[in-house]
Amino acid sequence: MSTKKKKSDATDALARELRAETEWLAAAIDVRFRRHFRPDEARRDEELPSPPELSAGSAYARVLDQVEAGRDERLLLALALAPHLAPAILDVFFIKHEKIERGFTEFGGAKGVFHAGFLPTGETALFLLAGDNLAARFRATRLLDATHPLFLRGPLRLGPPAVDEPAWSGVLGFSPLFLQRLLAGAELKAEPEGAFPARPIVTALEWSDLVLAPTALDGLDEIHAWATHQRMLLEDWQLNRRLRRGYRALFHGPSGTGKTLAATLLGKRLARDVQRIDLSQVVSKFIGETEKNLALVFAEAERRDWILFFDEADALFGKRTATATAHDRYANQEVAFLLQRVEDHPGIVILATNLKSNLDEAFARRFQIAIHFAPPTAEQRARLWRDTFGRHVPLDADVDLPRTAEAYELTGGQILNVVRHAAIVAAQHGTAVQQTEIDEGCRRELRSVGRTV
Numbered sequence: 001m002s003t004k005k006k007k008s009d010a011t012d013a014l015a016r017e018l019r020a021e022t023e024w025l026a027a028a029i030d031v032r033f034r035r036h037f038r039p040d041e042a043r044r045d046e047e048l049p050s051p052p053e054l055s056a057g058s059a060y061a062r063v064l065d066q067v068e069a070g071r072d073e074r075l076l077l078a079l080a081l082a083p084h085l086a087p088a089i090l091d092v093f094f095i096k097h098e099k100i101e102r103g104f105t106e107f108g109g110a111k112g113v114f115h116a117g118f119l120p121t122g123e124t125a126l127f128l129l130a131g132d133n134l135a136a137r138f139r140a141t142r143l144l145d146a147t148h149p150l151f152l153r154g155p156l157r158l159g160p161p162a163v164d165e166p167a168w169s170g171v172l173g174f175s176p177l178f179l180q181r182l183l184a185g186a187e188l189k190a191e192p193e194g195a196f197p198a199r200p201i202v203t204a205l206e207w208s209d210l211v212l213a214p215t216a217l218d219g220l221d222e223i224h225a226w227a228t229h230q231r232m233l234l235e236d237w238q239l240n241r242r243l244r245r246g247y248r249a250l251f252h253g254p255s256g257t258g259k260t261l262a263a264t265l266l267g268k269r270l271a272r273d274v275q276r277i278d279l280s281q282v283v284s285k286f287i288g289e290t291e292k293n294l295a296l297v298f299a300e301a302e303r304r305d306w307i308l309f310f311d312e313a314d315a316l317f318g319k320r321t322a323t324a325t326a327h328d329r330y331a332n333q334e335v336a337f338l339l340q341r342v343e344d345h346p347g348i349v350i351l352a353t354n355l356k357s358n359l360d361e362a363f364a365r366r367f368q369i370a371i372h373f374a375p376p377t378a379e380q381r382a383r384l385w386r387d388t389f390g391r392h393v394p395l396d397a398d399v400d401l402p403r404t405a406e407a408y409e410l411t412g413g414q415i416l417n418v419v420r421h422a423a424i425v426a427a428q429h430g431t432a433v434q435q436t437e438i439d440e441g442c443r444r445e446l447r448s449v450g451r452t453v
């Protein structure tokens with residue numbers, strides 16, 4: 001058989017399967033409607049119909065495997081696919097309430113920009129799966145979590161709700177890219193493990209452990225105050241007519257000066273998760289997936305009040321150069337997309353960079369606050385030495401921390417490295433920490449950044 005023929009057969013098979021899938025969806029909607037509108041009839045307990053059989057190894061069966069889909073997951077996929085494949089199936093959701101002459105709130109749904117049909121939302125999905133059964137609804141929300149395989153490895157996405165609107169009122173979409181690949185018979189690559197490009201960061205330290213210049217501490221306090229009083233400022237004081245809900249902070253300064261620590265502590269103080277975005281995963285080995293991954297992170301951040309921390313942001317926010325290769329052009333698109341997302345995000349976003357001058361100027365202006373993390377002064381270093389050794393590390397009598405602080409211009413991160421080194425050596429030898437080891441460690445730190453003493 002020619003490859004052309006093979007391909008066209010595969011397309012026919014996929015079309016048949018997807019047709020059956022949308023018909024099943026229509027039947028399920030039918031049952032849900034009967035249960036919802038005629039609850040006293042015997043049909044009250046009518047089960048949603050079982051899904052159609054798929055031929056083993058078919059393209060769609062592979063999608064279902066990939067996202068570990070049971071019946072409910074499969075129904076959500078069909079619901080999200082319907083606007084692409086058979087939009088008229090969803091027209092039943094447009095029926096009007098006779099008495100009040102408007103649609104039924106419980107169906108959810110949104111209007112498209114160009115699309116004239118019904119766009120399902122998270123609410124539509126919950127209605128379909130759970131009707132008005134609240135416990136069933138709670139169970140079904142599990143499937144709408146951005147970390148569910150449907151979203152993480154699969155084609156679904158859920159738009160964020162508008163400000164203060166119910167959590168599930170965003171559109172339930174089916175990634176057009178994924179659909180395109182499915183239709184093209186292309187490999188449906190599962191995203192690599194851990195593709196969710198954000199990780200929570202935590203610390204055992206406390207706010208009082210932070211050793212920074214007063215101006216930097218003031219800046220951090222301001223972010224804290226914004227987060228604490230945002231609602232009052234925007235709503236009671238009605239600044240929402242002029243101010244956006246989002247707050248973007250730039251942390252700039254050399255390595256090891258406490259940028260990551262400050263962001264982490266800010267979250268701890270606000271009792272909010274801080275999620276560090278791994279830019280290496282975001283810029284883009286997976287062309288086209290980046291957008292989806294990031295959209296997920298932003299949607300989750302909004303839903304859960306996360307603080308987003310973009311580390312080494314200069315990698316992405318550097319000056320956009322005139323570019324030659326397709327990959328560069330693509331990277332530029334990614335940057336533009338990311339900038340827009342950061343701009344639009346209604347929560348707190350912190351970007352950290354070692355080099356302020358590297359930042360695109362137009363971009364730098366968009367920050368509500370820029371905090372400089374300067375290398376610590378001798379006095380600050382003395383405190384860092386004391387705090388880092390703490391009260392339990394045995395120090396030899398000739399250890400002189402104030403002199404050490406004076407003698408070596410190190411950052412907090414470097415001091416931590418030296419403390420680690422000196423403590424390990426002391427433990428090895430069964431002695432107290434020696435000044436000679438501290439000096440050796442300090443020189444090593446300075447050498448590693450190309451400085452000598």
Ligand SMILES: Nc1ncnc2c1ncn2[C@@H]1O[C@H](COP(=O)(O)OP(=O)(O)OP(=O)(O)O)[C@@H](O)[C@H]1O
Binds near residue numbers: 209211212253354412
């Ligand atoms: N200002 C500081 N106050 C207290 N501890 C600090 C300070 N700066 C650094 N440290 C110590 O050094 C560690 C490393 O600092 P951190 O990772 O926050 O630096 P950074 O500015 O994010 O560096 P990089 O630019 O390399 O990411 C911290 O976890 C903390 O133990």
Ligand SMILES: [Mg+2]
Binds near residue numbers: 259260261311352
């Ligand atoms: Mg850092």
